[in-house]
Amino acid sequence: MTDREWKVLHQDEHLIVLDKPSGLLSVPGRGADKYDSLAVQVADDFPGARNVHRLDRDTSGVIVMACDAAAHRELSRQFEQRETDKRYIAIAAGVVIEEAGKIELPLRKDFDHPPRHMVDVQLGKLALSHWQVEARYADSTRLSLIPQTGRSHQLRVHLQAIGHPILGDPLYAPAETQAAANRLMLHAIELEITHPASGERIRFVAPAPF
Structure with a gap:
């Protein structure tokens, strides 16, 4: 990953909105080799x-950062209280027959296989994702995804759980599906927040690169 592959979508004195590339950590991980990140x-x-929130390393798209402490507190509160609206685009393996639906499967960390997460109907936390078909291809489907909750790897695990793992997913897709794309085919295309200073509802869009 070369430096500065991200793009600035919006900037003012309170916040900065970016289009993060696939392959770049949102925040530093453990170890010197994982220090380089969007936040840094x-x-x-x-x-x-x-940083206010995160996208997975391999997920691209819209991400917002705060420029002062007050903005950070308010934006963090909006994410914690689920007052933000997010939409993703994914290309998933297989042809999805239905036009739209929801996946409501509780999730938790997979302690035996970190950093993976897993469905656990007894110990998992509530996780809800809505999906809609945008296009069907010969052996895959383009989906619009709206997560109502913000669990780690939520969309990736949910799509795997219903038999449609995301193309290029190194954690949740079988080898053939991993090899079907040169990156994780998941992109945060839209983010809507309330501006922490003006109170205006604003939406940011980063067109999908696939």
Whole structure:
């Protein structure tokens, strides 16, 4: 990953909205080899910027960072209280027959296979995802996805659980499906938040690169 592959979608004195590339961590991980990340790079270019939420390393798309403490508190609250609206695009293995639906399967960490997560109807936390077909191909389907909850790897695990893992997914897809794409085919295309200073409802869009 070369430096500065992200794009600035919006910037003001309170927040900065970016289009994160696939393959870049949102925040530093454990170990020196996982220090390079969107948060580090953006803070270098925009001192004071700090992360509010995360996208998986291999997921691309819209992500917002706060530029001051007050904005960070308010944006963090919006994510925690599920007051943000998010939409993703994915290309999943197999042809999905129905036009739309929801997946309501509780999730938890898979302690035997970190960093994976798994469905657990007894110990898992509530997780709800809505999906809608955008296009069907010979052996895959383009989906619009709206997560109502924000569990780690939620969309990836939910689609795997219904038999349609995401193409290129190194954690949840079988080898053939992993090899069907050169990246995880999951992109955060839209994010809607309430501006922490003005109170205006604003929506940001990063067109899908696939």
